[in-house]
Amino acid sequence: MTNSYDAIVIGGGHNGLTNGAYLAKAGLRTLILERRHLVGGAAITEELHPGFQFTTFSYALSLLRPDIIHELELTKHGFMPLLMPSTFAPMENGDYLLMGQDRNENLREIARHSSHDADAYEQYDHDMTMVIQAVKPLFDKVPPNVFGKSPEDLMEMAELAQHLRGLESRVMHNLVRLITGSVADFLDDYFESDIIKGWIASSGIIGSKVGPMSQGSGLVLLFHNMGEHDGSFGSWAFHKGGNGGFTQVLARAAQSFGAEIRLDSTVSHVITRDGKAMGVALDDGTEFRAGIVVSAADPRRTFMEFVDPRELPSDLVDSIERYRFQGVSSKVNFALDGLPTFPTLEGGDHFRGFTNIGPSLEYIERAFDEAKYGWYSTRPYIDGAIQSTIDPDMAPPGKHVMSCFVQYTPYHLARSDWDTEREQMADQVQATLESFFPGFGSLVLHREVVTPLDIERVAGLPEGNIFHGELFGPQMFFFRPAPGWSQYRTPIEGYYQCGSGTHPGGCVTGGPARLASRQILKDLDARRS
Amino acid sequence: MLLKTPFHDRVEALNQTQLWNHWAGHLVVDKYQMSEKFEYFAIRNSAGFFDTSPLYKYRFSGRDVESYLAGVLARDIRRCRPGQAQYTIWCDDRGFVLEDGVILRLGPDDFLLTTAEPNFAYFQRLVGRYQVEIEDVSTEYAGFALQGPRSRKILSALAPEVEDLAYFHLTPAKIAGTPVTISRTGFTGDLGYEVWIPSDGGLAVWDAIVAAGAGQGMIPFGQIALLMARIEAGLLLINVDFESSRFAFNDEHRSTPLELGLGWMFKDLAEGDRNFIGARAIRAEMANGSSRWKLMGLVVDYQEYDRLYQGAGLVPPKDHTPVHGDMMVYGDDGTRVGYATSFSYSPMLQRHIALARVRPDLAKVGTRVNLEFTVNHRYVQVGAHVARLPLYNPERKTA
Numbered sequence: 070m071t072n073s074y075d076a077i078v079i080g081g082g083h084n085g086l087t088n089g090a091y092l093a094k095a096g097l098r099t100l101i102l103e104r105r106h107l108v109g110g111a112a113i114t115e116e117l118h119p120g121f122q123f124t125t126f127s128y129a130l131s132l133l134r135p136d137i138i139h140e141l142e143l144t145k146h147g148f149m150p151l152l153m154p155s156t157f158a159p160m161e162n163g164d165y166l167l168m169g170q171d172r173n174e175n176l177r178e179i180a181r182h183s184s185h186d187a188d189a190y191e192q193y194d195h196d197m198t199m200v201i202q203a204v205k206p207l208f209d210k211v212p213p214n215v216f217g218k219s220p221e222d223l224m225e226m227a228e229l230a231q232h233l234r235g236l237e238s239r240v241m242h243n244l245v246r247l248i249t250g251s252v253a254d255f256l257d258d259y260f261e262s263d264i265i266k267g268w269i270a271s272s273g274i275i276g277s278k279v280g281p282m283s284q285g286s287g288l289v290l291l292f293h294n295m296g297e298h299d300g301s302f303g304s305w306a307f308h309k310g311g312n313g314g315f316t317q318v319l320a321r322a323a324q325s326f327g328a329e330i331r332l333d334s335t336v337s338h339v340i341t342r343d344g345k346a347m348g349v350a351l352d353d354g355t356e357f358r359a360g361i362v363v364s365a366a367d368p369r370r371t372f373m374e375f376v377d378p379r380e381l382p383s384d385l386v387d388s389i390e391r392y393r394f395q396g397v398s399s400k401v402n403f404a405l406d407g408l409p410t411f412p413t414l415e416g417g418d419h420f421r422g423f424t425n426i427g428p429s430l431e432y433i434e435r436a437f438d439e440a441k442y443g444w445y446s447t448r449p450y451i452d453g454a455i456q457s458t459i460d461p462d463m464a465p466p467g468k469h470v471m472s473c474f475v476q477y478t479p480y481h482l483a484r485s486d487w488d489t490e491r492e493q494m495a496d497q498v499q500a501t502l503e504s505f506f507p508g509f510g511s512l513v514l515h516r517e518v519v520t521p522l523d524i525e526r527v528a529g530l531p532e533g534n535i536f537h538g539e540l541f542g543p544q545m546f547f548f549r550p551a552p553g554w555s556q557y558r559t560p561i562e563g564y565y566q567c568g569s570g571t572h573p574g575g576c577v578t579g580g581p582a583r584l585a586s587r588q589i590l591k592d593l594d595a596r597r598s
Numbered sequence: 599m600l601l602k603t604p605f606h607d608r609v610e611a612l613n614q615t616q617l618w619n620h621w622a623g624h625l626v627v628d629k630y631q632m633s634e635k636f637e638y639f640a641i642r643n644s645a646g647f648f649d650t651s652p653l654y655k656y657r658f659s660g661r662d663v664e665s666y667l668a669g670v671l672a673r674d675i676r677r678c679r680p681g682q683a684q685y686t687i688w689c690d691d692r693g694f695v696l697e698d699g700v701i702l703r704l705g706p707d708d709f710l711l712t713t714a715e716p717n718f719a720y721f722q723r724l725v726g727r728y729q730v731e732i733e734d735v736s737t738e739y740a741g742f743a744l745q746g747p748r749s750r751k752i753l754s755a756l757a758p759e760v761e762d763l764a765y766f767h768l769t770p771a772k773i774a775g776t777p778v779t780i781s782r783t784g785f786t787g788d789l790g791y792e793v794w795i796p797s798d799g800g801l802a803v804w805d806a807i808v809a810a811g812a813g814q815g816m817i818p819f820g821q822i823a824l825l826m827a828r829i830e831a832g833l834l835l836i837n838v839d840f841e842s843s844r845f846a847f848n849d850e851h852r853s854t855p856l857e858l859g860l861g862w863m864f865k866d867l868a869e870g871d872r873n874f875i876g877a878r879a880i881r882a883e884m885a886n887g888s889s890r891w892k893l894m895g896l897v898v899d900y901q902e903y904d905r906l907y908q909g910a911g912l913v914p915p916k917d918h919t920p921v922h923g924d925m926m927v928y929g930d931d932g933t934r935v936g937y938a939t940s941f942s943y944s945p946m947l948q949r950h951i952a953l954a955r956v957r958p959d960l961a962k963v964g965t966r967v968n969l970e971f972t973v974n975h976r977y978v979q980v981g982a983h984v985a986r987l988p989l990y991n992p993e994r995k996t997a
Contacts, residue, residue: 138948139900149946151643154636170633198913299945300916309643421636459815461644461748466813 073358074100074329076589077349079336079375080365080568082110082528083316084582088363088567089330090141090323091586097593100357101323102334102349104529107313108320110365111528111535112577114313118515120465121404124311125519126528127535128400128454128472129423131296131305132578133315134209140583146321147314150298150306151459153422158268159505160428163413166264183262193259193269197294199240200247201302206232208295208573211584212547212555247287248542253430255287263429271427271452272303274476276535276575278397280437281430285541292540292574305423307456311463312577319579339364339375339564346563349375360563361589365582367530367537368392368550368570372559381560388551392544392570396521396533397440399478401498404515405469408455409506417458424453426505436477443483445494448501450476468514473498480521480532487522494520536575537568546572557585558592565589600625603651604740604800608808612818619821622714624652627820635918635945637819638826641786642946642992644815645748647807648824650741650785650792651800654716657735658709662728667709669874670724671701672855673863678703683766683781687855687863688717693879694843694852695860696720697836702768702781702794710779710794712741714836720844724875740800744807744816745790745827747994752811753780753791760791765996774799774806785824787831789994825920829942829953832895832987834858838922839893839939839953856883857955859893859987891955895989896927896938896969898950899981910974916943916950926970927954928979935960935967946990956984 074097078089081103089101107113111126130150138148158166166182168175180187213225233241246255252273256266270281273290280286294303308315320330335352339362348358364371372381372389408417427433427450436446452474457464464470475498482490495518503509521533530537538544547555550570557565567585569575601624603609612630619628626649629637640646658667667675672695673686680703687698699713718734725732744753754760757771760780768781776799784790795803808816825835834840840853855863866872867881883889907914920942927936936956944951956967963986968979 135900135948144947148948149643151639152635154631154633170631170636174632202908202911202913299918299943299948300914302913461813461815468813 072356074098075359076100076361076363077102077357077359078363078365078567079349080104080110081108081320081330081332082365083112083319083577083579084568085110085365086316086319086323087137087141087579087582088365088586089328090319090326091583092361092363092589093323093326093328094141095586095590097361099328100359101328101330102336102351102357103330103332104335106332108330108332109313109316111524111530112312112316114311117517118404121468121470121515122311122463123402123404123470123517124313124456124472125402125517126400126524127312127577128307128456128474129305130308130312130315130577131293131298131303132576132580133296134578134580134583135297136209137579137583141319141322143318143322146318146325147309148318149309151309152298152304152306153459155419155422156268156425157419157422158264158425158428159411160264161432161504164264165411165414165419166268167414167419179262179265182264183260186260186262186265189259190265196239196243198302199237200243200291201294203236203240203244204291204295207546209580211557211588212549212572214553214556215547216553247291249284250287251282251284252286252290253282253434255290256430263431267427267429267432268425270430270433271425271450274433274437274450275452275474276398277539277541278395278440278477278479279541280434282434283437288542288545289540293576295573296576307454307459309460309462311456311460315577336375339561341376341380341561341564344380344560344562346561361565361593362563363565363567363585363589365568367394367568368566369394369531370529371566371568371570376559376561376564385551385554385560392550393539393541394480394532394534395539396480396524396530396535397477398524398533398535399475399494399521400517400519401473401475401495402517402519403471403473403513404464405455405471405512406514407467407512408458408469409502409509409512411506420455421458422454424455426451426453426501440477440479443479443481445478445482445490445497446476447497449478449498451498451501453502473502478521480525480534487520491518491520494518537570538575540574545574549574557581557588601652601737603649604795604797605649605651605742605804608801608804609649609818621821622652622654626652627818629820629822630818634820634822634826637817637823638918638945640815640817640819641746641788641823641827643747645744645746645752645811646817646819646823647811648743648745648819650743651739653712653714653736653741655734655736655739656711656713656718656721657733658711658721658730659707659733660728660730661707663707663709663730666725666728666730667701668872670721672874672876672880674866674872675701680705681767681769683768683783685766687860689855689874689876689880690843691875691879692843693854693876693883694846695840695855695858696842696844698834700781700783702779704768704779710735715842738797740795740797740803742793742795742800742804742807743784743790744793745784745786745788747789748811748814748816749790752814752816753793753807755810756806763791774802776803778803785831785833786827787833787988787990787995788827788992822919826918826942826944829920829940829951830944830946830988830990832953832989834893834953835922835940853891854883854889855880856889857891857893887958889958891936892958892961893953893955894961895985895987896952896954896967896982897947897985897989898952898969899983900949902981903950906973906978906980912973918943918945925952927956928968928970929960930966930968938969944990951989952982953987960984
């Protein structure tokens with residue numbers, strides 16, 4: 070039967086592709102179903118203006134789990150993370166913080182703003198690295214089921230306790246301060262300079278409805294520092310060809326292991342019988358059979374749309390109903406006629422990495438203030454990235470593409486809707502850029518505006534939350550996506566979850582997919598023996 | 599006195615680090631910017647250019663030049679037709695490697711050899727009754743290497759001849775009004791070219807190529823990025839991966855071509871009529887299987903590597919700077935089975951890699967060995983597997 074498989078993965082985003090690749094590599098006849106005409110989900114690259122490659126949604130790579138690169142042999146399929154040589158944080162007074170690749174040069178640059186903050190930065194970096202080292206083993210593991218009573222559950226809890234007991238007190242305390250506290254408080258303990266704090270604090274708000282002064286922003290900061298490239302924590306890269314280039318690599322890897330990818334295939338529901346998954350049905354009525362069905366979609370669709378909530382325990386349904394998405398991020402992407410001008414710096418080398426428009430804690434917190442009351446920031450926080458400075462294939466010679474990640478733009482607007490406000494919001498983003506880079510507007514050849522509503526409509530992420538649900542304590546680790554259901558299984562036998570709504574969470578990590586595949590294969594072994 | 603290359607004025611202006619190194623008596627750049635990694639990625643992702651002028655360059659001409667070189671060089675020069683180039687080596691009569699280089703056949707009786715060390719006296723001593731002239735043209739030519747996936751596009755805008763130039767072929771061309779020779783050669787294992795320019799025309803050609811590369815992600819790269827690329831490409835470096843037999847104090851410091859993994863140069867040696875210095879010894883080594891080593895690639899087991907460091911409470915270093923020097927290779931029973939001479943982290947392969955000699959019986963792809971280094975100031979061993987060279991070999995290199 071041609072419509073029969075061993076495993077079906079719903080969703081061809083980076084987690085769906087990763088999961089499908091692992092299952093195919095293990096010998097399962099695997100089908101990956103993608104709703105759109107291209108794979109990648111929220112990690113795509115599209116030529117929206119002739120010669121200009123836009124990373125519509127996700128735009129940089131950091132948290133990809135290194136094991137995936139090796140286990141899926143991604144380097145054979147074109148994996149190429151192009152590291153950023155610099156990070157640039159312009160200030161409103163015309164000054165700037167420009168961090169490069171040389172440690173001593175960076176310390177001098179920090180000292181230019183504050184002598185105190187130079188070695189404080191070294192201390193901060195070291196403390197952060199110690200915390201990351203402590204958390205990393207948990208990041209790359211299936212979370213223990215703290216509510217389980219099986220010998221395996223108890224053993225996993227004992228292992229977790231042992232791991233935590235092995236930490237130095239200072240590391241443990243910093244870990245708790247980060248997980249429960251605010252970025253502002255954490256950074257105030259180290260730094261005095263606004264620009265240093267603003268620059269670092271930006272990682273504590275990305276994708277999350279928190280300001281740097283909100284409790285919980287520390288966790289977001291820690292999360293974004295969990296990434297690594299070539300052994301260096303917290304470093305970021307542009308993948309060759311944008312993040313769409315990366316998901317193309319994943320697709321080739323999955324296909325090389327035998328996975329089949331079917332595009333333009335919208336899943337209507339998972340077919341179940343007697344509490345077991347039997348396959349999936351598409352919108353057009355086509356059915357595919359498989360004893361294993363894996364949803365790479367978010368928890369809401371996984372539990373409330375693909376299956377009938379009435380088949381699920383009410384506790385789980387309650388948890389998913391109150392699971393917080395509340396997207397606050399937009400993208401405004403530009404095709405530019407040339408590099409922007411920053412009056413106090415010559416040349417364009419400062420644009421070879423992130424351009425961080427968030428010059429102080431206060432700037433970012435004020436941008437957040439408006440979001441609390443259901444409106445978008447007058448002067449938003451912007452994470453800009455002119456990828457064509459690193460990857461010339463992204464734009465014609467001398468021209469550039471600039472990806473701008475924007476906060477805050479809450480999904481639920483208090484007095485209007487996003488179809489009405491889209492261009493006005495983008496105009497404010499452009500005006501903010503203009504204030505830092507005079508003449509910016511005259512460089513714009515094309516503008517792509519992606520609101521939280523567009524993220525939801527096009528990429529399918531509920532409320533436009535880029536992580537498949539907020540990164541905050543009650544939705545992390547053994548609570549992600551719901552207490553008792555953090556081990557990638559669902560109450561329906563053979564139906565699994567592998568999206569960013571599961572541990573370790575959002576960003577292009579592939580971690581959920583990799584860990585889910587382990588669980589699926591483990592269950593399969595147990596069933597066979 | 600230290601020499602400056604014909605490109606020095608431009609090189610100096612671009613050298614942001616203001617750090618200088620010496621290569622073959624010339625001032626050269628280790629890295630133009632603070633991190634060599636971005637220069638490395640230019641080679642693999644867009645295009646990078648490198649001042650290769652310090653190489654020694656010898657011009658061989660005269661009626662007997664082909665038969666002379668056929669007796670001196672260990673690779674069959676008769677197969678190198680006019681308009682072609684060869685990577686070649688020369689050996690002593692015991693079949694040990696002296697040195698290596700790239701030879702361009704400019705015409706039927708006209709060759710240009712580039713090499714890292716002086717060899718003029720050695721070649722001249724062997725001329726004897728042959729009608730051959732050897733000329734040291736080292737300072738007469740500047741060398742501009744343009745390497746990377748975009749190199750063809752950039753260079754062919756100036757010299758359309760490059761468009762169809764095959765791997766290890768060469769062509770005359772004119773850039774900025776200066777007659778040059780362009781060879782599709784390089785030391786990076788990528789698509790790339792070297793432009794050989796009369797020294798006084800060097801700056802004009804440099805400026806023309808740099809202008810043609812504007813907006814294409816083309817940047818200059820220094821020695822460190824070159825060395826990263828060459829380890830991935832499995833290209834040997836004298837005084838690192840081998841020593842000249844002429845100056846070695848004992849046979850432990852000598853290598854045969856077969857031991858260096860260059861056996862592919864001698865496929866037809868057993869039955870053919872080739873007679874060059876060292877041929878008899880190499881034939882015997884092939885027949886007897888008396889090679890002591892075979893140089894292969896090593897790829898370090900990343901999980902073991904990470905575990906070793908994490909177990910020691912350290913962040914696993916993934917240093918991009920090539921390490922040149924002996925690192926021991928052991929079998930599982932603790933006996934030494936080889937040694938690595940070049941070690942580096944490969945960003946393209948995302949692994950630590952090495953060029954290493956291993957016992958010939960272990961020189962099979964996939965054989966597991968253990969590479970020694972230090973963690974927490976103690977010797978430790980990490981698993982690695984033997985791999986075929988080059989370790990990184992993009993299709994575009996020869997396509």
